[in-house]
Amino acid sequence: xxxxxxxxxxxxxxxxxxxxxxDESMQKIQRDFLPxxxxxxxxxxxxSGCVAxxxxxxxxxxxxxxNLAAKNDFIKGVVGWVDLRGVxxxxxxxxxxxxxxxxxxxxxxxxxxxxxxxxKDFQNGISALKQFNFTYDILIFHRQLPAAIELANQFxxxxxxxxxxxxxxxxxxxxxxxxKGIQEISKTExxxxxxxxxVTEADWKNWKTDDLKPYLDVIFENFSxxxxxxxxxxxxxxxxxxxxxxxKTLEDYIAQLSVENQNKIWYExxxxxxxx
Numbered sequence: 001x002x003x004x005x006x007x008x009x010x011x012x013x014x015x016x017x018x019x020x021x022x023d024e025s026m027q028k029i030q031r032d033f034l035p036x037x038x039x040x041x042x043x044x045x046x047x048s049g050c051v052a053x054x055x056x057x058x059x060x061x062x063x064x065x066x067n068l069a070a071k072n073d074f075i076k077g078v079v080g081w082v083d084l085r086g087v088x089x090x091x092x093x094x095x096x097x098x099x100x101x102x103x104x105x106x107x108x109x110x111x112x113x114x115x116x117x118x119x120k121d122f123q124n125g126i127s128a129l130k131q132f133n134f135t136y137d138i139l140i141f142h143r144q145l146p147a148a149i150e151l152a153n154q155f156x157x158x159x160x161x162x163x164x165x166x167x168x169x170x171x172x173x174x175x176x177x178x179x180k181g182i183q184e185i186s187k188t189e190x191x192x193x194x195x196x197x198x199v200t201e202a203d204w205k206n207w208k209t210d211d212l213k214p215y216l217d218v219i220f221e222n223f224s225x226x227x228x229x230x231x232x233x234x235x236x237x238x239x240x241x242x243x244x245x246x247x248k249t250l251e252d253y254i255a256q257l258s259v260e261n262q263n264k265i266w267y268e269x270x271x272x273x274x275x276x
Contacts, residue, residue, distance in 0.1 A: 005076065006050040007270035008163065008196045008231025009038065011068055018056060026239050033235040035072040041234065041243040042074060049076035051231075051274055053137065053163075054106055057081050062096065069101045076276040077103040079137050084125025097132040103274040104135030104159075109144065110167065117147045126151065130158050135274060138191075139163045145181030152188040159190055161273060164197025164233065165219055170211055171203045179218050186222035192273055193223045195250060195265070196231030204240040209249055216253050225261035229270040 012019065013032045022030055042050060052065045052075050062080030069075035078101050082092050096102050109116055116122060117140075129136055138148050138160055145166055152160055162185070168178035185191055195216070202211050219228065230250055237246050254262050270276065 003048040004046050004230070004266040005270040005276065006042065006047050006232045006234070007161075007229040007274070008053050008194050009050050009234040010055040010236065011035065011038075011052055011065065012055055028238045029235050035068055035075065038234060039072075039074060045244060045247045049074045049276070051075075051077040051079060051103070051270065051276075053079040054081040057108060059083075059092075062102065066099055066101055075101070077101060077274045079104045079106050079135070079274075081105060081107065082125075085119070085121040086125070089125045090128050093128055093132045093134065097134075102134075103276070104137060105129070106137035106139055106163070108139055110139050110141050114144050115147060117144070117151045123151070123154065126155055126158060130155075133275070135159045135161065137161055137163050138166075141167045142169070142178035142181060145178070145185060149181065149185045149188070152185060152191050156188070156190055159192070159273060161192040161194055161229070163194050163231070164201070165193060165195065165215060167197065167201055168215055170198060170201040170207070170215060173211075175214060175218070178215075182218055182222050186227075192227045192229065192269065193219060194229055194231040195219065197233040197236070199237055199240040199246060199249075200233065202240065207240065209252070212249065213253070225257065225264045226269065228265050229273065230266055 011034055014030055052069065054061050054065065058081060062082065065078040065080060069078055080096065080102050082096065082105050084107060086092065126136060136158060140148055166178065166181065168175060198212050198215065199207055232243055232246055234243055237243065254265060
């Protein structure tokens with residue numbers, strides 16, 4: 001079995017005020033999730049490492065993940081948070097660039113207005129990433145894909161990756177507008193896509209593999225094996241599934257691909273995109 005990288009997971013010490021997005025419907029994840037909780041799951045499923053992604057919008061969060069990575073060598077990279085709209089953004093990026101474990105940044109754009117990524121202050125922050133070799137994770141709902149397409153086209157040299165396949169509404173089966181956006185954004189050379197976060201967009205209690213398949217088909221038809229990577233979205237996935245089930249769902253789907261292409265999706269693409 002080849003090495004595998006989980007390109008998208010989170011850690012937190014649960015704080016009901018700060019983490020108010022984890023509401024009563026998500027009781028299963030209203031607790032701490034730390035490296036010692038993840039490591040056995042990675043080992044059971046042949047993963048040699050992971051990329052820890054911010055869940056909270058603060059520089060404290062970035063520092064928290066950096067400190068965990070310093071103590072746990074299976075955390076191969078950190079996608080942190082920095083205020084991309086801030087007037088001192090270059091100074092902050094310069095500060096973070098001294099720490100090689102930080103590979104890129106993310107903003108929870110799904111919680112912002114649909115035109116957020118087109119604002120001048122945000123784009124000023126995006127324009128500063130490249131000089132420090134930082135990536136950017138695009139976290140959006142599918143209705144925000146038009147703005148993401150515009151962003152990707154405006155910054156053709158900036159490496160972007162779409163989180164959670166841009167959150168289509170799998171539960172309702174609505175696919176058409178999302179599919180159109182995916183077809184468009186996949187044409188841009190600089191945009192990768194994470195096969196992650198799908199089970200939590202489906203019906204948590206009743207989803208079946210067949211519910212995910214049409215969405216996986218679209219992703220694989222539009223992004224080549226060179227631009228796709230696996231992310232578990234642990235521990236959020238626990239509200240709808242478990243780690244091994246999410247891994248197995250993708251294993252089964254890509255079983256017909258060449259070993260080389262499977263290895264790209266499990267390992268090589270994350271490694272090269274994030275410079276692990």
